[in-house]
Amino acid sequence: VTLSDGEVHLRNASGAEVDRLQPLWLLLHHHHQELLPHEAPYVDDDTSWAARRSLYVELLAKPETVLIVAVVGDDVAIGYGLAHVMEVGETWVADTWKTALRIGEIESLGVVPEWRGRGIGSRLLNALMSRLADIGVEDLVLGVVPGNRSITLYERFGFRTTWTYMSRFTHRSVES
Numbered sequence: 336v337t338l339s340d341g342e343v344h345l346r347n348a349s350g351a352e353v354d355r356l357q358p359l360w361l362l363l364h365h366h367h368q369e370l371l372p373h374e375a376p377y378v379d380d381d382t383s384w385a386a387r388r389s390l391y392v393e394l395l396a397k398p399e400t401v402l403i404v405a406v407v408g409d410d411v412a413i414g415y416g417l418a419h420v421m422e423v424g425e426t427w428v429a430d431t432w433k434t435a436l437r438i439g440e441i442e443s444l445g446v447v448p449e450w451r452g453r454g455i456g457s458r459l460l461n462a463l464m465s466r467l468a469d470i471g472v473e474d475l476v477l478g479v480v481p482g483n484r485s486i487t488l489y490e491r492f493g494f495r496t497t498w499t500y501m502s503r504f505t506h507r508s509v510e511s
């Protein structure tokens with residue numbers, strides 16, 4: 336069955352639904368590995384989700400965190416976006432840029448492959464940004480893996496590259 340884009344709905348979700356994000360997060364984990372295959376080894380899916388789940392649980396316990404899921408049919412989740420709010424002093428922004436006292440972070444944005452390129456990611460990002468704007472949070476940060484096509488999507492929404500992390504990983508054979 337091919338569902339038209341009009342049948343994709345966005346809705347808010349709470350921490351009670353965190354486990355529904357597992358397959359969607361793992362797509363992002365796999366996507367990161369495809370983008371940087373030479374940085375292997377990567378943690379396995381269980382390790383990845385355990386770490387990501389505890390981050391989401393922590394973020395979703397904060398009152399201003401926003402989780403939006405894109406669903407089709409009988410509430411099947413095909414994408415999600417998660418954003419949260421930080422005091423600027425908790426971030427790498429405070430010592431460099433003049434901004435508002437509160438900074439929003441787009442923590443995650445993902446759409447399953449079959450549904451990409453149809454505007455759902457843009458709708459999710461737009462929804463996250465407007466929810467944050469509603470509470471006065473308009474200065475935003477996010478992190479992406481280099482080479483990710485989503486960079487052009489974020490640029491369309493006004494994001495610019497301002498800080499780049501570099502890594503030098505050594506103990507690659509140590510069991511985690």
Ligand SMILES: CC(C)(COP(=O)(O)OP(=O)(O)OC[C@H]1O[C@@H](n2cnc3c(N)ncnc32)[C@H](O)[C@@H]1OP(=O)(O)O)[C@@H](O)C(=O)NCCC(=O)NCCS
Nearest residue numbers: 366444445446451452453454455456457483484485487488
């Ligand atoms: C990035 C992502 C969330 C965008 O969702 P989407 O529904 O495909 O986005 P839209 O249809 O609204 O916008 C399409 C734009 O997204 C970007 N994009 C990134 N990956 C894409 C993909 N595989 N297919 C299509 N567009 C993609 C492009 O900028 C594209 O614009 P273009 O067609 O002019 O190049 C989604 O493609 C995805 O989950 N990708 C893999 C995970 C990822 O990169 N997440 C963000 C990193 S934090």
